[in-house]
Amino acid sequence: MNKPKSLRAQLLSKLTLPLLFVVILDAAASYYVATHFTNQAYDRWLLDSAKSLVQEVKTQQDHVTFELPPIAVEVFRWDDMDETFYKVESQKTGFMAGDDGLPSPAVSALTKDQPFFFDGEIDDQPVRVVSVLTVPKTSTEQVIVSVAETVNKRRNMMSELLLAVILPQIVLVLITGFHIWTGVNRGLSPLNDLARMIARRSAKEFDPIADAGVPLEVRSLTNTINALLQRLGSTLITQQRFIENAAHQLRTPLAGLKIQAERALSADNPETMRLALTHIKNSTNRLTHLNSQLLVLARSESISHSAPELQRIDLTRLVRECCMDWVPRALDRKIELGFDAPDSNVQISGDDVLLRELLGNLLDNAISYGRPGGHISVSIESSPHARLIVDDDGHGIPCSEQDKIFERFYRVPGSPGDGCGLGLAIVKEIADLHAAQIKIANAPAPSQTGTRIEIDFG
Template sequence: MNKPHSLRTQLLLRLTLPLAFVVMLDAAVSYFVALHYADMAYDRWLLDSARSLAQQVKGQKDKITFDLPPIAVEMFRWDDMDKTFFKVESLGGGFMAGDKALPSPSIPPEERDLPYFSDGEIGGKPIRIVSVLTVPTAASEEVLVSVAETLNKRRGMMSEILLAVVLPQILLVLVTGIHIWTGVNRGLHPLRNLARIIAGRSARDLDPIPDTDVPLEVRSLTHTINELLQRLAASMATQRRFIENAAHQLRTPLAGLKIQAERALRAQDPETMRPALIHIKNSADRVAHLSTQLLVLARSEAVMQDRREFTPVDLCALVRECCMDWVPKALERNMELELRAPDEAIFIAGNALLLRELLNNLLDNALRYGKSGGQVAVKLDGPPRTALIVDDDGPGIQPTEAGKVIERFYRIPGSPGDGCGLGLAIVKEIADLHGARLHISHSCFDSGTRIEIAFGRQPEEDQGRR
């Protein structure tokens, strides 16, 4: 399991590390620039010393001489921090004066007319050397004059420059880091307040989170949480309503079961017991029917939260299968069940189980409330307008009742049978889930009801989305 990352740590790193890098880069650049100019100053002093010594080289009658009084040599060598070396040598005659241990550099031909700077070592100590070629008057031989010094003054200046540049930069990083730390903590304070508000809520408090005191960047988070809370509140309200309705509807048939069971227990012979057993069977059928419808409602509400369960469904095949399943019920009531559907498949995007329940409820209502010996017609129209129509020849539904019968547990006063008022409510919810429109009107027979389910999505579009 990956360890969660701290937002504070990430912000501090992303703000402080680039700053520290820039400060270090600035310190390095400043150091090398200062060092360059310090080298230029000391190299210029070396060059001046070499040129002064070169002026002491004389040529007389083809003889080269170098005459420097001891006091002048002592003054030339004096330095309280570094040791100074010099060497005068004729390219033809060899060493003339100075320090023989001082290395003689190899000057490239293209730089013979210019001062030549190089690095060397004498007595195990690094030195800086400048060499100058000169030709004395009345002489034809070149003389190489080299002056060198150790690097103590240069290193001392390097340390001073480093301290002068880096220490203020380090102090700047520390001050800026403290400021960034304080700013990040203050910036994260609204998030801590938001977390404290959420943590202090009860599990039943689904009111929206106030976002008046949070930054604009955090409001998208609070809006998302509030939308989730709204969906959760709606889902919990639906579940609560479902449980209340289920408890209310199950109470009556279960009470009837208990009464009839007690009646059967008091009976002394089977004939006396028979009416009670018939009532028990009817109550058990009603409870089973009600339980099935309640489970369908629960499933439709669950699918409504996640439409990824939709797949292409052949509506023609599904309608034929359902009608075949209801043929025995139609024969039992001596009713004619007619199906008119195209031969080719009609695909829609949906949940096959719920669509089957939709048609089962329509057929159950049509056969339950239709006339005995009457007829029920099922019609399926294909694209471009896909519609499922069920007509019966029952008492019909008045226009004033059309908006009420689709509500849960509503029954038209005086309706025959022992229905529980869930059939059309289930049809409405499943139709809404599939983006279909439910319309109630007069049937194609002399009396009765027409239920039309018009599907808005077309099969080609549904298969294309997948």
């Protein structure tokens, strides 16, 4: 299981990592700049020293000589931090004066009167060396003059420069980090306030969360939560109404069962007992039907709240089989039940059990409220898309009631029979699950009476 990630940690990492990268990049640039200018300054001093020694290279009687008084050598070498070395050598005669251990440059790298700088070692000490190739007057002999010094002053200067540059940057990073930390905390405080506000609410409190003074980014969250609270409140109200209506619908047949059972127990003759048992049977049938519809409604609701697994179904076959199941019930009321469909199969995506329940409720209503000796027609259309149509020639549904009949436990005033008002509510729930549209209208000619219900699967 993945551990939850902290929003504060993510924000701090996204803000501080680029800052650290910039600081490291700036420190590297500062190191390069400090090294460059330090070497440039001390290399200039080395070159000046080398040029001063070049002036002491002279020609006497066709021989190249180099003479430097001891006092001059002492002054040349004096330094309180570094050691200074020099070396004069001729390409003909070799070493002439100075420190023989000083490394010599490659001759190919030298150009007359052009300095050549390089790093080397003498007595296991790192040194910076400059070499100058010169040819004395009245001579063709090439002489290499090299001057070197250890790098203590360079390192000290680089340290001072880096300290002068990096120390303010470190202070700047600390100040910036502090402001980032406090800024992230201030930015997250509305979320913490929102969490505390929601935590203080009771389970039955669905009032919208106040968003006055809430930042725009957090307001989108509060709006979403408010919308969720509104839906939860509506769902709770619907659930309470459903429970109240179900309890009311169950109370009547249960009360009838109790009365008829007491009547049967107190009856003295078989005829009275048989009549009471008949009423008990009718009440039991009504309870069974109500319980069945409540279960179907609950099942369709549970499916609608999750991703429904719909499969390809032959609507023609399903409707034909369902109509065959209802033929005996229609014959009991002397009602003719007809079926009409295209010759080819009509395929839709749906749930087989729920679609049978949908058509079963439509046929149950049509048979229960149709006139005896009447006609019910069930038809399927495939063009422009699949459509299921149920026509009856009963009394019809008043236009003023057509928007209400799909509400749970609602029955048209004055309706005959002992229905519970769930049939069309189940039809609506199942149709919505299949993304189908329900249309209700008066039956077409020639009857001009009754009701037409269309389930459009387009």
